[in-house]
Amino acid sequence: MNKNWKEFFLNxxxxxxxxxxxxxxxxxxYFLLREGLPAFSEVGISDLLxxxxxxxxxxxxxxPLIGGTIIVTVGAGLFAVPIGLCTAIFxxxxxxxxxxxxxxxMVEALGGIPSVVLGFLGILILTPYIRHLLDLPTGLSALxxxxxxxxxxxxxxxxxxxxxxxSVPRTYRDGALALGATEWQTIWRVTLPAARSGVLxxxxxxxxxxxxxxxxxxxxxxxxxxxPVKIDSFFRPVRTMTATIAAEMGEVAKGSTHYHVLFFxxxxxxxxxxxxxxxxSTAMFKQRKRAERILS
Amino acid sequence: xxxNQYIVFALIxxxxxxxxxxxxxxxxxxxxxxxxxxxxxGSDTLVNLALAWAERYxxxxxxxxxxxxxxxxxxxxxxxxxxxxxxxxASRSIKTEEIQQAEENGVDPMEFIVAKxxxxxxxxxxxxxxQLTIQQISDIYSGKIINWSEIGGEDREIVRxxxxxxxxxxxxxxxxxxxxGDSDNNTLFSSxxxxxxxxxxxxxxxxxxxxxxxxxxxxxxxxxxxxxAVAPDSSSPYILPSAESVNSDQYPIARDLYMYTDxxxxxxxxxxxxxxxxxxxxxxxxxxxxxxxxxx
Numbered sequence: 001m002n003k004n005w006k007e008f009f010l011n012x013x014x015x016x017x018x019x020x021x022x023x024x025x026x027x028x029x030y031f032l033l034r035e036g037l038p039a040f041s042e043v044g045i046s047d048l049l050x051x052x053x054x055x056x057x058x059x060x061x062x063x064p065l066i067g068g069t070i071i072v073t074v075g076a077g078l079f080a081v082p083i084g085l086c087t088a089i090f091x092x093x094x095x096x097x098x099x100x101x102x103x104x105x106m107v108e109a110l111g112g113i114p115s116v117v118l119g120f121l122g123i124l125i126l127t128p129y130i131r132h133l134l135d136l137p138t139g140l141s142a143l144x145x146x147x148x149x150x151x152x153x154x155x156x157x158x159x160x161x162x163x164x165x166x167s168v169p170r171t172y173r174d175g176a177l178a179l180g181a182t183e184w185q186t187i188w189r190v191t192l193p194a195a196r197s198g199v200l201x202x203x204x205x206x207x208x209x210x211x212x213x214x215x216x217x218x219x220x221x222x223x224x225x226x227x228p229v230k231i232d233s234f235f236r237p238v239r240t241m242t243a244t245i246a247a248e249m250g251e252v253a254k255g256s257t258h259y260h261v262l263f264f265x266x267x268x269x270x271x272x273x274x275x276x277x278x279x280x281s282t283a284m285f286k287q288r289k290r291a292e293r294i295l296s
Numbered sequence: 297x298x299x300n301q302y303i304v305f306a307l308i309x310x311x312x313x314x315x316x317x318x319x320x321x322x323x324x325x326x327x328x329x330x331x332x333x334x335x336x337x338g339s340d341t342l343v344n345l346a347l348a349w350a351e352r353y354x355x356x357x358x359x360x361x362x363x364x365x366x367x368x369x370x371x372x373x374x375x376x377x378x379x380x381x382x383x384x385x386a387s388r389s390i391k392t393e394e395i396q397q398a399e400e401n402g403v404d405p406m407e408f409i410v411a412k413x414x415x416x417x418x419x420x421x422x423x424x425x426x427q428l429t430i431q432q433i434s435d436i437y438s439g440k441i442i443n444w445s446e447i448g449g450e451d452r453e454i455v456r457x458x459x460x461x462x463x464x465x466x467x468x469x470x471x472x473x474x475x476x477g478d479s480d481n482n483t484l485f486s487s488x489x490x491x492x493x494x495x496x497x498x499x500x501x502x503x504x505x506x507x508x509x510x511x512x513x514x515x516x517x518x519x520x521x522x523x524x525a526v527a528p529d530s531s532s533p534y535i536l537p538s539a540e541s542v543n544s545d546q547y548p549i550a551r552d553l554y555m556y557t558d559x560x561x562x563x564x565x566x567x568x569x570x571x572x573x574x575x576x577x578x579x580x581x582x583x584x585x586x587x588x589x590x591x592x
Contacts, residue, residue, distance in 0.1 A: 222490040251370030251462030
């Protein structure tokens with residue numbers, strides 16, 4: 001009798017904990033929407049989509065902010081994805097056992113560095129260096145932000161991609177090598193395509209991390225709300241959505257228009273991150289089913 | 297199993313006994329020895345000064361603790377409006393909309409001028425420019441002048457540095473320098489002005505980048521940057537900012553620093569503010585590079 005009661009209670013506890021994750025996400029989304037949707041009625045879509053962001057004079061154009069986030073994230077992807085993938089391939093396929101045992105923890109350690117520390121190093125070392133190297137007016141630019149975000153997203157990409165590559169069954173590689181393929185041909189044409197969905201998951205998770213990063217970009221991108229439409233804009237200051245919320249949320253009076261617009265930006269960020277995470281996990285689940293099918 | 301249970305129970309007992317001890321000691325403290333706290337939020341321009349005052353006051357009266365936080369004038373006033381703070385520090389005067397919001401929340405802001413400050417215009421040490429008129433500074437920051445050669449400097453693109461929009465320094469600069477004190481003027485900062493989150497960021501970039509021009513409170517200027525002499529127009533003398541030139545009203549970009557409370561302060565808060573306006577606290581003002589309201 002006692003045992004059944006305990007079973008029921010534990011079952012119930014675990015179910016609640018599992019569902020609570022979903023409930024929290026739904027509640028957060030609801031709260032963001034509740035505080036962010038009044039921005040539509042108070043400011044109006046055409047003003048929200050204008051190109052000047054200067055909230056203390058009621059200019060609420062969020063396009064420069066969205067543009068800033070996109071350009072910095074794309075730049076971070078261009079920087080982190082090739083390097084991350086190559087590192088993952090090196091760690092899982094090429095390096096000897098002893099090197100792997102050193103490299104993997106070090107990559108994890110890179111992921112543990114607080115982003116604000118990286119931002120600080122960025123202001124002191126990276127941005128003056130970029131300015132000297134490329135003869136820019138200032139090193140505080142989307143380029144600096146992208147490099148820093150790339151470094152921050154790198155450990156995520158390497159970790160997950162490396163796990164995906166590792167989980168490709170030995171039989172694939174053995175079969176390819178037995179048929180006379182070289183090591184590189186095996187990696188590029190057999191292992192990597194087999195781990196395709198895991199690698200895609202890794203990239204999407206890394207990019208999701210980059211989109212949400214706040215402190216590092218706030219210190220390094222210059223925070224100038226310019227619409228980054230030309231190629232040149234990559235080497236000029238930009239302002240991201242996350243930096244805007246971080247810098248301005250402290251000063252807003254609760255319930256003011258500025259407050260609602262900031263929450264609206266939060267809704268956008270939340271939606272983007274949620275979308276990327278859902279896409280990433282759908283890809284991950286697809287991979288498992290494929291592997292199960294092939295092995296069975 | 298018995299030994300493990302014993303250890304677990306012992307741990308729980310130790311942790312719980314820690315809780316019991318706390319409640320016992322709090323009932324023993326008599327009201328006379330109770331430490332009272334005054335909270336102080338707001339202007340980053342004032343934060344070092346407020347901290348110095350708080351520390352000195354605590355030395356004189358050890359049973360009063362004063363907590364000081366920055367975040368910008370906008371943040372401090374917003375906290376006062378939401379009744380979250382005892383004293384709000386501000387480097388700009390409270391706006392009419394803020395007074396309205398305060399009154400809607402049942403708060404009656406009371407203003408005290410506690411010190412004066414000069415805004416210094418800073419450039420890189422290698423910049424050949426030594427003096428500018430207010431009109432020239434306004435044109436630089438609004439984007440009308442884009443190259444140093446247009447005002448007699450080298451052929452370099454001007455990089456404008458500023459504080460974030462929640463900073464009182466930013467608002468003061470907008471009203472008094474860019475708009476030259478004209479309340480009908482609608483000129484804004486040029487959209488590619490870099491909004492840096494701290495004075496340290498401005499100093500670091502100006503120190504390193506010969507294209508940069510920035511502004512900040514006199515108390516934050518370090519010998520690593522050059523201060524520009526300013527004149528109201530080209531026929532007046534160019535004055536460097538200092539305690540003397542501000543008190544004699546010669547330096548054109550000077551402002552009052554404020555502390556706001558909710559209605560007339562009483563008790564410890566009133567005593568603290570009275571102490572601040574007295575000569576001993578004003579001597580600390582001079583030490584930190586600001587301008588005292590009374591001659592100490």
